[in-house]
Amino acid sequence: MKYYSTNNKNQFVSFETAVMQGLAEDGGLFMPEYFPSMDSNFIESLEKYSFQEIAFRISEKFIEDEISESNLSDIISNSITFPAPLILIGEKLYVLELFHGPTLAFKDFGARFMAKTMGYFVAKRSIQLNILVATSGDTGSAVAYGFYDTPGINVFILYPKGKVSLIQEKQLTTLDKNITALEIDGTFDDCQRLVKTAFVDKELNKKLNLTSANSINISRLLPQAFYYFEAYKQIKDKKLHSIFSVPSGNLGNLTAGLIAKKIGLPIFKFIGAVNSNKVFAEFLRTGNFVPRSSIQTLSNAMDVGNPSNLVRIREMYSDILRDMQNDIYSESYDDIQTRQGIKEVYEKFNYIIDPHGSVGYLALRDYTRFSQEFNGIVLETAHPAKFKDVVEEELKINVEIPERLASCLNKEKRTVELSSKYEDLREYLMKFL
């Protein structure tokens, strides 16, 4: 399997290059040259396979002989280490819990698979890799935990001082070994600017072998397709059509679902549920894509004004709007509605949902009106304890923090404080090695 850039369909690279480079040199996103089909027997008998076996069957189609069977099997058993249970909360209404990983969000799946895959290529090439990531909170911790203790890879996480939540900061700053948290005296935009400047600094790159680990990497996208199969496996009445509602920001999760459908999973419809950052909903309605600055909301991991994976979706559908509309519906919900959704899910179904899942729930509710003809599946992308304040305020209950998150709250924060001047970051990195 070869990969091409969304900006140039005539030049192909290997899976390894696509993973190690992240973004194509021309600025495009990598896409597989074709979509393989999963064997129909496999899809009809998913119940017989474990989550890891499903992951293996799918990934071997996209990686082929670039990673041997036994190495791929190791990568999977070290990254798919927690379940994705499908919980029936109401009649034909399911929640797919994607928050059982170390940082309590679905990003753990992608970040861990990417880390183990990169770790494999780094070992094969006998190189030392340095990863720089800017984060406003969540992505950074998934990446930090994913790469923790990976030989040959150092990770530097830049985050804005005083601008992430206490829990997020603890998650970013309490890992040791190969993870370093850089506390930047500035905003998230400053952090992003610093990372971007470092990537175009030729001398620094030559010395440090820098790479990014952001969400557009193909090895982060691929593992997200696994759990759609894992979810489908757990649906009881498979005779009914299945509709998946995906709380969306950068559209990576939705793209992975569309890939799952493309390779054979019988999903009837996807809902791209968005908050007040609604450029995707507008695009689907009108065909016009008008990126904007993001607006802050309660479901802040979805606060994206220029979703990077939209180019992949358009590519998959040859940019034919009607075909996209056939497969995907999108609707936007504001913070007031998000709060009502949290309440409604609790009162009607006795289930505690986080603000991101709430947006997914509302879109599913309004699209299906709970028609009995469908199985509705809401992807719950984060554990409600990550958004404790809002959830507790709405429900007047106490939301318990799971042990795997609580344990880092007692650990001591360790950071390197830097100004928002590029020279300071550069000097620090140069001295580091």
Ligand SMILES: *Cc1c(COP(=O)(O)O)cnc(C)c1O
């Ligand atoms: C990142 C994130 C999203 C959005 O996912 P995309 O793949 O960027 O669309 C939704 N919910 C949570 C909790 C997230 O962390």
